[in-house]
Amino acid sequence: MTTAIQPPAAPIVEARNVVQEYAQPDGQILRVLDDISLCFAHPGINMLLGPSGCGKSTFMKMLGGVRPWNVKAPTTGQVFIEGKPCEGQHENTIMVFQQYNNRPDMTVRENVAYPFTFNEWARRVSRQEANKRVDEVLQEVGLADKCEQYPAQLSGGQNQRVALARALVTQPKILLMDEPFGALDAQTRTDMQSLLIRLHRDHPSVIVFVTHDVSEALVLGDRVIVLSTQPAKVIDDFGISEPHPRNLPWLERPEVRALSERVIGHLRQSGARGQVRVSV
Numbered sequence: 510m511t512t513a514i515q516p517p518a519a520p521i522v523e524a525r526n527v528v529q530e531y532a533q534p535d536g537q538i539l540r541v542l543d544d545i546s547l548c549f550a551h552p553g554i555n556m557l558l559g560p561s562g563c564g565k566s567t568f569m570k571m572l573g574g575v576r577p578w579n580v581k582a583p584t585t586g587q588v589f590i591e592g593k594p595c596e597g598q599h600e601n602t603i604m605v606f607q608q609y610n611n612r613p614d615m616t617v618r619e620n621v622a623y624p625f626t627f628n629e630w631a632r633r634v635s636r637q638e639a640n641k642r643v644d645e646v647l648q649e650v651g652l653a654d655k656c657e658q659y660p661a662q663l664s665g666g667q668n669q670r671v672a673l674a675r676a677l678v679t680q681p682k683i684l685l686m687d688e689p690f691g692a693l694d695a696q697t698r699t700d701m702q703s704l705l706i707r708l709h710r711d712h713p714s715v716i717v718f719v720t721h722d723v724s725e726a727l728v729l730g731d732r733v734i735v736l737s738t739q740p741a742k743v744i745d746d747f748g749i750s751e752p753h754p755r756n757l758p759w760l761e762r763p764e765v766r767a768l769s770e771r772v773i774g775h776l777r778q779s780g781a782r783g784q785v786r787v788s789v
């Protein structure tokens with residue numbers, strides 16, 4: 510008996526030789542991303558570090574197909590999602606930002622259910638299924654008892670939970686998080702890291718997560734990618750196999766401290782003196 514040989518599955522998301530240049534007001538061309546190739550084959554948490562202004566957000570936008578107003582696509586190179594060229598914002602991709610972008614005039618529940626007010630989602634997900642998902646995700650992020658409150662009545666951490674819940678309710682395969690916990694206090698940030706690990710375990714996806722905090726990268730990352738100063742190139746890319754949760758004693762192990770020093774060394778060499786943070 511024979512079985513058909515399955516072709517290898519395409520990576521979930523892949524950037525191939527992406528170059529991004531911006532035209533400056535004085536007519537000069539600013540090269541921000543310089544031939545970046547990164548492959549995200551499987552679900553996992555991928556941490557992206559680099560000096561301030563090197564092009565991390567630009568790279569995230571290219572991955573997510575979200576074009577800045579003055580750019581239509583990477584200058585050269587291409588992003589592929591499940592093997593297909595990504596021409597614009599993709600249904601499997603959601604972005605989460607530091608400024609949680611919650612609608613102030615909507616309750617927590619309405620904010621989380623917001624994607625389903627758009628035709629493309631309403632077509633794909635029945636109202637009953639949408640309500641079920643919203644209830645579940647509110648439970649998962651610990652906001653079920655706040656669902657009738659408004660963003661102004663919530664703390665920063667709770668607002669970020671709303672943003673995370675709104676992202677997860679669409680069950681994205683790719684979750685792009687641009688410094689999502691950057692504005693939170695240390696304790697809330699630790700809580701949110703634990704929440705993200707739990708949510709990722711229950712709903713695996715490719716997460717690409719920008720941070721300036723080396724400890725956050727080591728605590729969360731299955732993989733850590735470091736970009737150089739502008740124009741950004743990949744200068745380091747390594748995996749971490751230690752299972753989650755990773756605690757303080759783990760961070761203090763000599764081999765983990767060495768990893769931390771390695772990343773800090775790259776960032777310092779790139780001139781990122783002021784922005785390198787190690788939070789523990």
Ligand SMILES: Nc1ncnc2c1ncn2[C@@H]1O[C@H](COP(=O)(O)OP(=O)(O)OP(=O)(O)O)[C@@H](O)[C@H]1O
Nearest residue numbers: 531541560561562563564565566567568577578579
């Ligand atoms: N739409 C745009 N048009 C022109 N220049 C841009 C545009 N977006 C970003 N830039 C420039 O590209 C460079 C990289 O910006 P980007 O926001 O990607 O960096 P970053 O690494 O995310 O920065 P930070 O760590 O400070 O958030 C900066 O010099 C910025 O001024």
